[in-house]
Structures are given as structure tokens and as C-alpha cells.
Amino acid sequence: MTIFSRFTAVKRTAIFSGMTAIAAVYAPAHAQETPDTTGWFSKTLSQTGDRLSNIANNGDMEVYLSGYAYHGRHTYTEEKIRELNEKAWGLGGGRTIRNADGNDESLYLFAIRDSHFKPQIMAGYAYEWIWNVPKTPVEVGAGYTAMLMSRQDYFGGFPFPIALPVVSLGVKGAKLMGSYVPRLSQNKGNGDVWLIFARFEVK
Numbered sequence: 225m226t227i228f229s230r231f232t233a234v235k236r237t238a239i240f241s242g243m244t245a246i247a248a249v250y251a252p253a254h255a256q257e258t259p260d261t262t263g264w265f266s267k268t269l270s271q272t273g274d275r276l277s278n279i280a281n282n283g284d285m286e287v288y289l290s291g292y293a294y295h296g297r298h299t300y301t302e303e304k305i306r307e308l309n310e311k312a313w314g315l316g317g318g319r320t321i322r323n324a325d326g327n328d329e330s331l332y333l334f335a336i337r338d339s340h341f342k343p344q345i346m347a348g349y350a351y352e353w354i355w356n357v358p359k360t361p362v363e364v365g366a367g368y369t370a371m372l373m374s375r376q377d378y379f380g381g382f383p384f385p386i387a388l389p390v391v392s393l394g395v396k397g398a399k400l401m402g403s404y405v406p407r408l409s410q411n412k413g414n415g416d417v418w419l420i421f422a423r424f425e426v427k
Contacts, residue, residue, distance in 0.1 A: 276349070279331050283319030284397075290314030290336045290421040299407045299415025308339045312419060316346075320423075322396075328352040328365060339417070342376040345383075350390055365392035369403065397425035 293312035295305055314336025320328050330350040338344035348371025355364045369390050372383040392399040405417040 275329065276331065279319055279321045279329055283321035283329075283331070285426045286318050286320055286330075286332075287424050287426055288314070288316035288318065288332060288334050288421055289424070290316075290334070290419065292420040293336075293339060294418040294420065295339065296407065296416040304415075309337060309341045310339075312336045312338065314344075314421070318423075320425075322354075327354050327367075334421075336419075336421075338375055338377075340377060343374075345374040346371045347383075348372065352390060352392060361395045363392070363394065363396060363399075365399070366390070392423070399423050 290312050291314075293310050295308055295310060297305070300308070314334060316332055316334030318330055318332030318334075320330040323329055328351070330352075332346070332348060332350065334346045336344050336346075348369050350367060350369040352365035352367035356362070357364065367390055368387055370385070370387045373386050374381050374383045378384060388403050388405060390401060390403045392401045394400055399422065401421050401423050403419045403421075405419070407414065407416040
């Protein structure tokens with residue numbers, strides 16, 4: 225087994241194990257409603273596990289590259305922006321599968337340099353609704369991601385769950401992606417952020 229294949233196997237196991245509980249809440253569920261709440265939950269959890277396993281085993285392998293984080297000029301002071309890092313270099317990997325509805329479901333592990341020049345690690349699930357631009361191979365996507373995130377300035381680096389919107393533009397195997405972190409308070413030191421990154425399919 226090569227180093228790359230060993231890393232892929234470990235990464236796939238870690239993502240699948242870590243995200244099952246979160247995706248059970250956020251992933252689109254197809255279970256039928258029944259009066260038996262326990263039965264419904266068990267069925268939904270089983271279907272979610274099957275969905276994640278399908279992505280991990282059959283999805284197309286992809287590389288994630290990050291390079292820019294835009295901090296809102298109306299939500300941060302100029303002094304604060306000068307202190308922050310906007311070159312959010314990062315690297316990650318994952319798998320994406322196009323489901324029966326023609327939409328994309330992904331599992332990923334992604335590490336970047338955050339606004340304070342510290343490591344930020346994310347492992348999660350993403351769902352994107354896909355629209356084709358007529359008579360072109362170009363696609364537009366919009367959806368959400370549910371992830372576990374680790375940052376040094378939150379909970380001492382302990383991973384915490386978070387859900388964020390995602391958008392994309394490109395062709396099936398190569399896309400420019402964006403995710404938006406909204407402003408969480410009126411404090412001018414805590415504003416909104418756009419993370420811009422790219423996702424490429426690896427054959």
C-alpha cells in the first residue's frame with residue numbers, strides 16, 4: 225500500500241466516523257414519517273450511514289486548495305483588517321458523488337491558515353443543488369455544509385459543529401467555491417468572512 229493510498233484510507237475512515245452524527249441532522253433525509261419515533265430515527269440514521277458510506281466508497285476523489293479569505297469591510301475596522309490574515313492558504317481532500325437527483329454530496333477534510341495565522345481544520349459533509357448553464361458544460365451550485373471545525377481561538381482548539389452556506393461555479397471536475405461566515409455580533413472586531421477556495425477532481 226502506498227503512502228497516498230494509506231492516507232486516503234485513514235482520511236476516509238476519519239471523515240465517515242466523525243461526520244455521521246452531524247450529517248444525521250443536516251443531510252436531506254428521505255425516510256418516510258411513521259408514528260414510531262424511535263423507528264423513524266433508527267431508519268434515518270441507517271439511511272444517513274448508507275449515504276455517507278456510498279460517498280466515501282464511490283465518490284470521485286478531489287483535492288481542495290484554499291487561498292483567500294475576504295473580511296467584510298463594513299463589519300471590521302480598517303485597523304482590525306490590517307491585523308488579520310487574508311491569505312488563507314490551505315490544502316485538503318475529499319470525495320464527491322453526483323446523486324440520483326443530479327446534485328452533489330461531498331465528504332472532505334480541509335486545513336487552512338485562519339485569520340489569526342493559526343491552523344483551522346475542518347471535516348464535514350456538503351450538499352449542493354446543481355444547475356447547468358444551457359448549452360455549456362458550466363454548472364452553478366448552492367447548498368450547505370455541516371462540519372466539525374477546530375480553531376485555536378474557540379474552545380482551545382476542541383472541534384465544534386457548525387453549518388455554513390456554500391456556492392460554486394465551474395465544470396463538474398473543477399470548481400471555484402465559496403463559503404460565507406456571517407457576522408455573529410455587532411462588535412466591529414467580529415465581522416463576516418468569505419472563504420474562497422477551489423476543488424479539483426483527481427483521476
